[in-house]
Amino acid sequence: MHISELDTPAIVIDLDIMERNLLRMAEYTKLHGLRLRPHTKTHKIPALGSRQLALGAVGLTVAKVSEAEVMLESGVEDLLIAYPVIGAPKLARVVEVAKKTRLTISVDSLEAAQWIAAAADKAGVKIHLLVEMDVGLGRVGVKPGADAVALAAAIDKLDGVDLEGLAFYPGHLKDWSADGKAKMAALSETVSSTVDQLKAAGLEVRVVSGGSTPTEWHAHEVHGMTEVRPGTYIFNDRNTILCGACGIDDCAATILATVVSTSVDGQFIIDGGSKTFSSDKSAEPGHGIVMQAKDAHFARMNEEHGYVELPEARSRFKVGDRVNVLPNHICVAMNLHEQVYGVRGETVERMWPVAARGKLQ
Numbered sequence: 169m170h171i172s173e174l175d176t177p178a179i180v181i182d183l184d185i186m187e188r189n190l191l192r193m194a195e196y197t198k199l200h201g202l203r204l205r206p207h208t209k210t211h212k213i214p215a216l217g218s219r220q221l222a223l224g225a226v227g228l229t230v231a232k233v234s235e236a237e238v239m240l241e242s243g244v245e246d247l248l249i250a251y252p253v254i255g256a257p258k259l260a261r262v263v264e265v266a267k268k269t270r271l272t273i274s275v276d277s278l279e280a281a282q283w284i285a286a287a288a289d290k291a292g293v294k295i296h297l298l299v300e301m302d303v304g305l306g307r308v309g310v311k312p313g314a315d316a317v318a319l320a321a322a323i324d325k326l327d328g329v330d331l332e333g334l335a336f337y338p339g340h341l342k343d344w345s346a347d348g349k350a351k352m353a354a355l356s357e358t359v360s361s362t363v364d365q366l367k368a369a370g371l372e373v374r375v376v377s378g379g380s381t382p383t384e385w386h387a388h389e390v391h392g393m394t395e396v397r398p399g400t401y402i403f404n405d406r407n408t409i410l411c412g413a414c415g416i417d418d419c420a421a422t423i424l425a426t427v428v429s430t431s432v433d434g435q436f437i438i439d440g441g442s443k444t445f446s447s448d449k450s451a452e453p454g455h456g457i458v459m460q461a462k463d464a465h466f467a468r469m470n471e472e473h474g475y476v477e478l479p480e481a482r483s484r485f486k487v488g489d490r491v492n493v494l495p496n497h498i499c500v501a502m503n504l505h506e507q508v509y510g511v512r513g514e515t516v517e518r519m520w521p522v523a524a525r526g527k528l529q
């Protein structure tokens with residue numbers, strides 16, 4: 169199919185750029201002896217998880233139990249749920265997942281560990297646990313050092329689960345100024361000293377799982393980390409550019425949209441708004457980059473309308489024209505679309521249902 173035959177708005181993925189992003193990360197992690205466990209919350213497509221595994225990923229990461237269920241279709245044999253699994257409905261499902269694949273879950277409370285252990289023990293499965301520590305984001309995670317060691321020691325005594333090591337998410341690190349570099353050095357110190365303390369306490373530290381797309385090329389500077397979980401790197405987005413981890417030519421996914429109105433002076437309207445792009449903000453104003461008019465300002469959105477400001481809008485764009493918009497945050501945009509299209513040049517080569525979209529439980 170020719171790309172002009174696609175209806176809009178639609179997420180289109182440049183297959184060559186995506187493949188290059190996947191290969192670059194596979195090579196980087198191999199070079200530095202890091203295990204790669206991509207976070208699939210970005211693409212939510214089992215076929216892309218399979219591609220990551222084929223390129224050497226040791227396993228995959230998900231956030232939710234329902235995403236784990238979908239991602240089994242990728243053929244994954246080693247899955248990490250990097251999110252606290254809390255509540256009876258989830259525990260009932262998670263043990264079923266553990267019957268089908270090696271399963272690890274990160275936890276930051278003894279209660280969560282005990283509930284998982286009891287469910288696993290009852291179901292006759294083994295679930296592996298990572299102690300999640302907060303390294304600066306202030307979201308989930310026990311304090312590094314003594315608190316992490318205490319939780320690990322308590323988990324070590326439970327039946328039904330195996331203590332595997334540590335997890336953390338450096339979501340607070342997004343810039344490489346002197347301040348960013350100092351934070352990265354502090355992270356390395358925090359991780360390696362907690363690993364040392366766990367080992368000194370005679371506890372297992374087979375895995376130390378961290379990493380993100382903004383820190384992707386600095387992962388080897390974190391001493392003691394064995395595994396990285398970048399997600400956005402498969403496509404990249406405007407936020408990835410703004411934190412300096414990629415260039416605009418490394419962005420694989422854009423949203424193809426149609427100009428539906430030029431009636432108001434100094435702007436054109438595209439057929440996608442917050443229900444197409446999501447309302448996620450960026451370090452800079454605007455909702456994305458219009459690739460065919462990088463000087464334009466994607467200023468506002470309603471649910472189904474995108475307002476793109478450009479003084480000479482009417483002379484440069486007419487109703488029916490199509491533009492590609494690089495979104496601020498591709499992960500949330502993916503979750504809004506039923507399917508996405510893989511393109512090479514002008515040809516639509518693939519269509520993938522976003523199988524895990526809306527899998528929030």
Ligand SMILES: Cc1ncc(COP(=O)(O)O)c(C=O)c1O
Binds near residue numbers: 250380398399401
């Ligand atoms: C726990 C966890 N691990 C890994 C990632 C991947 O981060 P990124 O998309 O920046 O690569 C995320 C992203 O939200 C996350 O929450």
